[in-house]
Amino acid sequence: MLTVENLRKSYQVGKTSYEVLKGVSLQVETGEFVAVMGPSGSGKTTLLNCISCYIPADSGRLCLGKTELARLDEDALAEVRNKQLGFVFQDFLLLDGLTVRQNILLPAIIGGLVSDMTEARADQLCEVFGIAGIRDKYPAEISGGEKQRTAVARALINHPLLILADEPTGNLDSKSSRAVIRSFEQAKSALEATIFMVTHDSYAASFCDRVVILRDGVVWRTLEKGATEREKFQDLLLDAVREMGRE
Amino acid sequence: MRHFSEVCALMRRKNKKQYALLAGCCFFSVLLITAYVCMMRAPTVLNVLPEGGDSRKQVMMIFALAVIGCAVFTTYAAGLFLRQKSRETGVLLALGASRAQVWGELGRELGVLSLGSCAAGAALGGPLAWVLWQFFRLAVVDSEEMRLTFDPSAYVLSLAFSAFVMVMIFFLGRRSVKRTNIIDIVQESHKSEPIRDVPRWYGPVGIVLLALGGFLGYMSSSFFILVLHWYPPEGLTAVFYVPALIGLYMILLHTVVNGWNGKKKLYRDLIATSQMRFQGRQTVRNMLVMTLLIAGAYFGSFYAPMLGTGSMMGYDRRPVDYAYHFRADQDIPLEAEVRALAEEYGVTITDFAAVPMLRLAVDGNDHIEEEGPVGTTWRTEYLEVLNSNLFLSASGYEALTGERVDLAPGEIRGVLDAEGTALGFRPDATLLTNYLTKERLAVTPLEPLRYDSLFERYVMNDGDFARLGAGLPDEWRETQVCFNVENCAGTYEFAKALFNEIVDRSTLDVAQFDGWDPVVRDRDIAKDGFYFLDRENCGSAGFTVIDYGQRDSSAFRLDWQYMPEFRILDKMDFVKTLAVFLILFVFIAVVCFSAVFVIAYTRCMTIALTNAKVYDDLRHLGASNAYLRRSVRGQVKRVFLVPALVGTGLIYAFYVMIMYFNGSPAGITSSEAAGLLTALAVIAAVSALMVGVYRLTLAQVCRALGIRR
Ligand SMILES: Nc1ncnc2c1ncn2[C@@H]1O[C@H](COP(=O)(O)OP(=O)(O)OP(=O)(O)O)[C@@H](O)[C@H]1O
Ligand SMILES: [Mg+2]
Numbered sequence: 004m005l006t007v008e009n010l011r012k013s014y015q016v017g018k019t020s021y022e023v024l025k026g027v028s029l030q031v032e033t034g035e036f037v038a039v040m041g042p043s044g045s046g047k048t049t050l051l052n053c054i055s056c057y058i059p060a061d062s063g064r065l066c067l068g069k070t071e072l073a074r075l076d077e078d079a080l081a082e083v084r085n086k087q088l089g090f091v092f093q094d095f096l097l098l099d100g101l102t103v104r105q106n107i108l109l110p111a112i113i114g115g116l117v118s119d120m121t122e123a124r125a126d127q128l129c130e131v132f133g134i135a136g137i138r139d140k141y142p143a144e145i146s147g148g149e150k151q152r153t154a155v156a157r158a159l160i161n162h163p164l165l166i167l168a169d170e171p172t173g174n175l176d177s178k179s180s181r182a183v184i185r186s187f188e189q190a191k192s193a194l195e196a197t198i199f200m201v202t203h204d205s206y207a208a209s210f211c212d213r214v215v216i217l218r219d220g221v222v223w224r225t226l227e228k229g230a231t232e233r234e235k236f237q238d239l240l241l242d243a244v245r246e247m248g249r250e
Numbered sequence: 251m252r253h254f255s256e257v258c259a260l261m262r263r264k265n266k267k268q269y270a271l272l273a274g275c276c277f278f279s280v281l282l283i284t285a286y287v288c289m290m291r292a293p294t295v296l297n298v299l300p301e302g303g304d305s306r307k308q309v310m311m312i313f314a315l316a317v318i319g320c321a322v323f324t325t326y327a328a329g330l331f332l333r334q335k336s337r338e339t340g341v342l343l344a345l346g347a348s349r350a351q352v353w354g355e356l357g358r359e360l361g362v363l364s365l366g367s368c369a370a371g372a373a374l375g376g377p378l379a380w381v382l383w384q385f386f387r388l389a390v391v392d393s394e395e396m397r398l399t400f401d402p403s404a405y406v407l408s409l410a411f412s413a414f415v416m417v418m419i420f421f422l423g424r425r426s427v428k429r430t431n432i433i434d435i436v437q438e439s440h441k442s443e444p445i446r447d448v449p450r451w452y453g454p455v456g457i458v459l460l461a462l463g464g465f466l467g468y469m470s471s472s473f474f475i476l477v478l479h480w481y482p483p484e485g486l487t488a489v490f491y492v493p494a495l496i497g498l499y500m501i502l503l504h505t506v507v508n509g510w511n512g513k514k515k516l517y518r519d520l521i522a523t524s525q526m527r528f529q530g531r532q533t534v535r536n537m538l539v540m541t542l543l544i545a546g547a548y549f550g551s552f553y554a555p556m557l558g559t560g561s562m563m564g565y566d567r568r569p570v571d572y573a574y575h576f577r578a579d580q581d582i583p584l585e586a587e588v589r590a591l592a593e594e595y596g597v598t599i600t601d602f603a604a605v606p607m608l609r610l611a612v613d614g615n616d617h618i619e620e621e622g623p624v625g626t627t628w629r630t631e632y633l634e635v636l637n638s639n640l641f642l643s644a645s646g647y648e649a650l651t652g653e654r655v656d657l658a659p660g661e662i663r664g665v666l667d668a669e670g671t672a673l674g675f676r677p678d679a680t681l682l683t684n685y686l687t688k689e690r691l692a693v694t695p696l697e698p699l700r701y702d703s704l705f706e707r708y709v710m711n712d713g714d715f716a717r718l719g720a721g722l723p724d725e726w727r728e729t730q731v732c733f734n735v736e737n738c739a740g741t742y743e744f745a746k747a748l749f750n751e752i753v754d755r756s757t758l759d760v761a762q763f764d765g766w767d768p769v770v771r772d773r774d775i776a777k778d779g780f781y782f783l784d785r786e787n788c789g790s791a792g793f794t795v796i797d798y799g800q801r802d803s804s805a806f807r808l809d810w811q812y813m814p815e816f817r818i819l820d821k822m823d824f825v826k827t828l829a830v831f832l833i834l835f836v837f838i839a840v841v842c843f844s845a846v847f848v849i850a851y852t853r854c855m856t857i858a859l860t861n862a863k864v865y866d867d868l869r870h871l872g873a874s875n876a877y878l879r880r881s882v883r884g885q886v887k888r889v890f891l892v893p894a895l896v897g898t899g900l901i902y903a904f905y906v907m908i909m910y911f912n913g914s915p916a917g918i919t920s921s922e923a924a925g926l927l928t929a930l931a932v933i934a935a936v937s938a939l940m941v942g943v944y945r946l947t948l949a950q951v952c953r954a955l956g957i958r959r
C-alpha cells in the first residue's frame with residue numbers, strides 16, 4: 004500500500020543544513036495498522052509531511068499503491084489527498100471560522116460531495132468521539148482534547164484508504180484514546196483502511212500490528228505484534244524504548 | 251453548508267476586519283492619487299506651472315513620491331492580508347483542495363475587493379479634489395483664475411495606478427497559493443522576518459551619508475554646469491542623492507534595531523524593541539516611506555510661506571510706492587494725467603519724478619551651448635555687443651532716488667536690489683554701444699548701487715548719457731517714473747485704475763515677455779532665423795504669451811516686461827495672483843500628510859493585531875497595566891516619532907542649504923530668514939497635528955489591546 008524507500012530530508016536554517024531523515028525505508032501493507040515511535044525531534048512529523056508531499060523530500064521514492072507520488076501533478080495530488088488520505092495534524096489545523104461540525108465536513112465539502120449521508124456520517128462521528136454536545140462551537144471555544152477529536156473525525160469523514168495521524172491521542176484521556184483507536188480499527192476492518200500513526204504512547208501503539216521506531220533519522224527497529232497479547236506487546240515496546248534511551 | 255464557496259463566505263465573515271483594512275488601504279491610496287492627479291493635470295493648475303519650470307518639476311517629484319508611498323503602502327497591506335490568510339489557505343490545500351479551487355475563490359475575493367475599492371477611490375478622487383479646492387477658495391481666496399477645470403486625461407494616470415494596485419494584489423495572491431511547500435504556507439503567519447544585527451556605527455555613518463548625499467545632490471548640477479561647463483543628462487544629478495537615501499535607510503535601521511540611547515534602558519524597552527525587530531524589514535521600509543512623504547509634504551508646505559514672506563517683504567522694502575517705465579514711443583500717462591487721475595480718486599501725490607533712460611548695447615560673455623559626444627556642453631565667447639540694458643544718467647538717478655551719485659566720464663554703476671543679490675544680472679559691462687549709430691564708449695564699472703525699483707539698470711555720467719544717446723530713436727528710449735503718495739494703503743482703487751490705463755494704452759509692440767531684448771533678437775534671427783521670445787514663438791518655447799486681456803493673471807503680472815510696480819496693487823493682488831500656487835502646494839501637503847497619517851495609523855493597528863497574544867500572555871505573567879502601556883507607547887512612538895523627526899529635520903536642513911546657496915553671494919538674506927522662520931511656524935503647526943494623531947492612534951491601539959489609560 005505504502006512504500007517508502009531511502010527517504011532523505013534536510014532543513015536549511017541560515018547557512019547550515021540539518022539532515023533530519025537520513026534514508027528511511029519502510030513498507031506498509033494494505034489494511035495494516037502501523038505505529039511510528041521515536042524520541043521528540045527524531046523526524047516523525049517530517050516523515051508524515053514527506054509522505055503526504057506537504058514538503059518536498061530531498062531524495063528517495065514514495066509510492067502509494069502503484070502510483071509514485073512524485074510523478075503526480077498538483078491536481079492529481081490534491082485529488083489523492085482529498086479522496087484517499089486522511090490526516091490528523093499534530094497541531095490539529097482546524098479553521099477558526101468554522102464550527103466543529105463544519106470543520107469535520109470540510110474534506111467532503113472540498114471534494115464537492117456532501118449528501119445527507121455525509122452529514123449523517125459527520126453527526127455519527129461526533130457521537131463516536133463524544134463531541135456531539137459541542138458540534139456547533141468554534142475551535143476557540145473548545146479544549147485541546149476536543150480539538151484533537153474533531154481533527155480525528157475530520158480525517159475519517161471521506162472514508163480514506165490511508166490514515167496519516169500525528170499523535171492523534173496526545174492530548175486525550177484513556178477513554179477518549181480508546182475511542183480514537185477503536186475508530187481506526189473500525190475503519191480498518193470495514194474499509195480495509197491502512198493506518199499510519201505517530202505516537203509517543205506505548206498504550207496506543209500496543210494496539211497496532213507493527214511498530215516502527217525511528218532514531219537519528221533512520222529506522223532503528225521494527226516490532227511485529229503477531230500473536231502477542233496486547234499487554235505483553237506493550238511491555239515489549241516499553242522495553243525497547245527504555246533500551247533506546249540507555250544507548 | 252455544502253459548498254466550498256459557503257466555507258469561504260464563513261471565513262470572510264470571520265476575517266472581515268482584515269478585508270476592510272485591505273479594501274480601505276486600496277481605496278485610500280487610489281483616492282489620494284486620483285485627487286492629486288486631477289489637481290495636477292487641471293488646466294487651471296498647469297497654466298501657472300510653466301513647462302520645464304522648477305515648480306512643475308517639484309510638483310512632479312512630490313507626485314512620484316506620493317505614488318511610491320502609496321504603492322509601498324498598499325503592497326504592504328496586501329502582503330499582510332495574505333499572510334494572515336495563509337493559514338486558512340494552507341489548511342484547505344492540506345485537506346486536498348486543488349490550487350485552482352483555492353485560487354478561484356481567493357482570486358474572486360481579491361478581484362471584487364480591489365476592483366470595488368479602486369473604482370470607489372477613482373470615482374471619489376475627482377470630487378475630493380474639487381471639494382478641497384472649493385474649500386480653499388472659500389477659506390483663503392477666490393478669483394476668476396481659481397475656477398478649477400478638469401482634464402479627463404487625468405484619469406488615465408489614476409487608472410494606471412488602480413491597475414497597478416490590482417495587478418499587484420493578484421500577483422501576490424497568486425504567489426501565495428502557488429508555493430509547493432504546504433507546511434510553509436500554513437506556518438507563514440507565525441513567521442517573522444528578523445533583521446540581522448546592525449552594527450552601532452550605522453547610525454552616525456548614516457547621518458554623515460545623509461548630509462553628504464543632500465549636499466552632493468544639490469551641488470552636483472551647479473558643479474557640472476559652472477565648473478565643467480557641461481549640462482548633465484536629466485536624472486544624472488539625482489544619482490548624487492543616492493547616498494542620502496542609503497544614509498536614511500541606515501539611520502532608520504539603527505533606530506529600529508539598536509535605538510539611540512545606548513544599552514542602559516534595554517530591559518525597560520525589551521518588548522518594544524524586540525517586537526519591532528521581529529516585524530523586520532517591513533517596519534523600516536514603512537518608516538522610510540513615511541519619512542520621505544513627510545519631507546515631501548513639508549517641501550510643499552514651505553513653498554507658500556517662503557514665497558509669501560519673501561514677496562511681502564520685497565514689496566514693503568521698495569523705496570517708492572509707485573514705479574513704472576515705458577518705451578518712449580508709447581502714449582502712457584505722465585505727471586499731468588496721473589495727478590488728474592489721483593485727484594479723481596482722492597489720492598495725494600507727494601513727489602513725482604519722470605526721467606529718461608536709454609537702451610544701450612553692452613559687451614559681455616555670450617553663453618554658447620554645443621552638442622558634443624558627451625552631451626550638451628557650453629563655453630563662453632566674448633562679444634562686444636552682447637545684449638542691451640537700460641541706462642540712467644546720474645542726475646536722473648538722483649531725481650528718482652534723491653541719492654547723489656558722482657560719476658566721472660567713462661564710469662558706470664549697475665543697480666542691484668536692496669539686499670545686493672544679483673539674480674543673474676552682472677553689472678560688469680566695459681563697452682557701451684549705441685545700437686543704431688554704432689557710437690561706442692569704453693567704460694569702467696564701479697561698485698554697484700542698491701535700489702529695488704531700479705534693479706538691473708545702469709547709471710552713467712550725464713555727459714556720456716547725452717553723447718551716446720544722440721541719434722537713438724524712441725524705440726530705444728524709455729521713461730522711468732517714480733512717485734509716492736500719502737496713505738499708500740488706501741490707494742488700491744487708484745493703483746488699479748492707473749494700471750489698467752497703462753495696459754490699455756500700451757500697443758502690441760511692447761507686449762513682450764520680460765527679458766525680450768532687441769539686440770539678442772537681431773543676433774538670433776541672423777543666426778537661426780527666429781527669436782524664441784518673440785510673441786509668435788513664446789508659447790511654443792514654454793514662455794508666457796503676453797496678452798493684455800489676461801492682465802490679472804499671475805503669468806502676466808510676473809512676466810510682462812513693462813509691468814508697473816505699484817506697492818499696494820502687488821500686495822493686495824499677491825495672494826490672488828499666486829493663490830493657485832499656494833493652494834496647489836497646500837493641497838499636495840494635505841495629500842502627503844494624510845498618507846503619512848493613514849500609514850502610521852494602519853501600521854500601529856497592525857502591531858496591535860499581531861501582538862494581541864503577546865500582550866495577553868504578558869498580562870497573565872503579571873505585567874502591570876502601566877508596563878504594558880509603556881511598551882505599547884514605545885512602539886507607537888517609534889512609528890511616529892522617528893519618521894517625523896528625521897523627515898522634518900532633513901527637509902529643514904535641506905531648505906536652509908538651498909536658501910544659503912541660491913543667491914550670489916552665498917548667504918541668508920533677511921527675507922530668506924523670515925521665510926525660514928515662517929517655515930518653522932508651519933512645522934510647529936503640523937507637528938501639533940501629528941501629536942494629535944499620535945495620541946488618537948495610541949488610544950485606539952490601547953483600546954484594541956484592552957489596556958487602560
Ligand atoms: N521547518 C523546519 N525548519 C527547520 N528545522 C525543522 C523544521 N521542522 C522541523 N525541524 C527540525 O527537524 C527535526 C525533526 O522535527 P519533527 O517535527 O519531524 O520531529 P518529531 O519527531 O515530530 O518531534 P515531536 O515528537 O516533538 O513532534 C527537529 O530537530 C526540528 O527542530
Ligand atoms: Mg511531531
